[in-house]
Amino acid sequence: xxxxxxxxxxxxxxxxxxTALLSARLQNAGYELxxxxxxxxxxxxxxxxxxxxxxxxxxxxxIRKFRREHPGATIIAAGCAAELNGKQFMENGADMVLTNPDxxxxxxxxxxxxxxxxxxxxxxxxxxxxxxxxxxAFIKIQEGCDNFCSYCIVPYxxxxxxxxxxxxxxxxxxxxxxxxxxEIVLTGVNTCNYFDDGKDLAALIKEAAAIDGDFRxxxxxxxxxxxxxxxxxxxxxxxxxxxxxxxxxMQHGSNSILKAMNRNYTAEDFITLVExxxxxxxxxHIGTDxxxxxxxxxxxxxxxxxxxxxxxxxxxxxxxxxxxRPGTPAAKMPGQIPAQTxxxxxxxxxxxxxxxxxxFARSQNGKILPVIFEQKRNGFQYGWSDNYLAVTxxxxxxxxxxxxxxxxxxxxxxxxxxxxxxxxxx
Numbered sequence: 001x002x003x004x005x006x007x008x009x010x011x012x013x014x015x016x017x018x019t020a021l022l023s024a025r026l027q028n029a030g031y032e033l034x035x036x037x038x039x040x041x042x043x044x045x046x047x048x049x050x051x052x053x054x055x056x057x058x059x060x061x062x063i064r065k066f067r068r069e070h071p072g073a074t075i076i077a078a079g080c081a082a083e084l085n086g087k088q089f090m091e092n093g094a095d096m097v098l099t100n101p102d103x104x105x106x107x108x109x110x111x112x113x114x115x116x117x118x119x120x121x122x123x124x125x126x127x128x129x130x131x132x133x134x135x136x137a138f139i140k141i142q143e144g145c146d147n148f149c150s151y152c153i154v155p156y157x158x159x160x161x162x163x164x165x166x167x168x169x170x171x172x173x174x175x176x177x178x179x180x181x182x183e184i185v186l187t188g189v190n191t192c193n194y195f196d197d198g199k200d201l202a203a204l205i206k207e208a209a210a211i212d213g214d215f216r217x218x219x220x221x222x223x224x225x226x227x228x229x230x231x232x233x234x235x236x237x238x239x240x241x242x243x244x245x246x247x248x249x250m251q252h253g254s255n256s257i258l259k260a261m262n263r264n265y266t267a268e269d270f271i272t273l274v275e276x277x278x279x280x281x282x283x284x285h286i287g288t289d290x291x292x293x294x295x296x297x298x299x300x301x302x303x304x305x306x307x308x309x310x311x312x313x314x315x316x317x318x319x320x321x322x323x324x325r326p327g328t329p330a331a332k333m334p335g336q337i338p339a340q341t342x343x344x345x346x347x348x349x350x351x352x353x354x355x356x357x358x359x360f361a362r363s364q365n366g367k368i369l370p371v372i373f374e375q376k377r378n379g380f381q382y383g384w385s386d387n388y389l390a391v392t393x394x395x396x397x398x399x400x401x402x403x404x405x406x407x408x409x410x411x412x413x414x415x416x417x418x419x420x421x422x423x424x425x426x
Contacts (some may be wrong), residue, residue: 003031003042010059011049012218013187014126015249017140018103019047020129020231022078027130029107037070042072045098048081048089050153052323056081060092067093078103083157089416100143100158122165122196135183135401136218137176137375141169141204142188146171147223149251151291152260158189158402163196170207177213182401183243184208184370187220194231205234209241214403216370216386218243221289224250224270232277235284243386246277246317253308254301260333267308283284283364285387287316292344294351296335302345309352315360315388317353321346364389364408371406373398394424 001375005026009019014146021044023033031043044066048059061198066075077089078098086097098106104125128229129139144159145152169186176184181391186204188194194201208217219231235239246272252258255266290305321342364387371391373383379395391406398404 002030004034004039005031005043006034006037006041006047007045008062009047009063011047011051011079013138013145013185014140014189015047015049015136017138017185017187017305018079020134020138021125021127021140022044022047022106024127024130026104028127035374037104038039041073043072043076044076044084045076046094048077050080050084050157050325052320053325060088063089063092063094073199078318079153080157084153094219096149098166100230103191103216123161124165124410125172127319128172134214135181136185137173137179137181138185138187138220139169139176139184140164140188141186141201142194144192146193147190147264148262150333151294153325153328154189154328155290161190161193163188163194166196166199166204166207169204170211172258174211177215179213180401181213181220182403184215185218185220190221190223192225192231202230202234205231205240205242209239213332216243216372216384216403218245219247220251221247223266224248225274226234229273229277230285232280236310237283241329243388244281244284245287245386246284247289247318248274249289251289251291252294252297252301253290257297257301257305260296261291261294261330262404267304269307274358278321283367285315285389286312287318287388288312288314290317290319290320290349291419292319292346295330295333295337297322297337297345302348306348306352309349309356313336313354314356316357319346319349319353332415352365361389363383366407367403368404371398372403373400375398 001350007019009021028256046059046062046066049055063077075093077094077218080100082089082097082246083099097346123143129137131208132363142163142329144161145155146161146412147154153337156318170235173184192201194204205217231246235242235244250270251261253267258266266281277286278284322337369385369389371383373381375382379392379398381395381398385391385393389408391408393406398406
């Protein structure tokens, strides 16, 4: 009888891509994967997140819960939070900590595998992704980051920037298309930094798009790089199958705060980039991340952030209250913002974000959008357009997991008009 394994994934799309690779390795090792606990599992893996202190706390809570509810299972803490504070996860009930570089060696060499890559050399996963419970295929193409933003723990837990071998990325994409996935999401810590054997992200997108099949390509969250950002040009050529979607992490609207964050652009650079993108790609969804309450943030700084948010009119704003991450420069900065002040500012930003999201959704009314319907329930089908609007139709009007053209109107509403939450951030 096959051993039962459950993988629970928290956090970013790169974590989901890592889970897809772990899933394939476990299946190859003879495990049966499940997405629930209807059958008592032999193995539970938590792919944890450390982007904020709260995310890390939730990760530890999950481990305690698993230990309490499944005392006979082997419990493994993986991912960024486990990499950062593995001892705490062991103290909370984990049997083993699986670091980020160890993931590619599991389960053939569990534990003690210190294989972190460094520098600009490419890496291989030596495995292809499997997605037993998903409608999209998340393909890992890049790992690590060289930016060292002053608030961010990611370079310390995922290492410096490096890219997955070009040929392996393409092979993984081909496997996903052959498995019937209508959407491929290319993901990494900093996908725009992809470079292997003379080939950049644009080359990877073009090669992936040339794979036979009816599918589309979406990029995960990207860093704004005004000097080398050529992705919008690829979107204008339909043969590249690239979704009209960019989630550009701006992080703040005040230049003084951006400098303190070690973000290498100004608000003006970012706005100019967005204007250029919108001119070349009509109806594109542009989302962003903002951090509220960064050390030293004055009321004037925050009001500048709000002004930028209102000016740019993002289709989606994913906002965070600044969270102290020990080991980062920002943790020692003066001017830490009181929690109540940060919460009040977050409330104001959230209100502005709702208005902005609703405005973008209304702008798409009457347009014909390519949509993939992923699920059905209670007589309706729910799906996502290429520019990342949630669209609802009556059940049976369109097939599931196929790209179909839908006119967005009162009959087939963009759900964002009712609820502006745009789903999981890619």
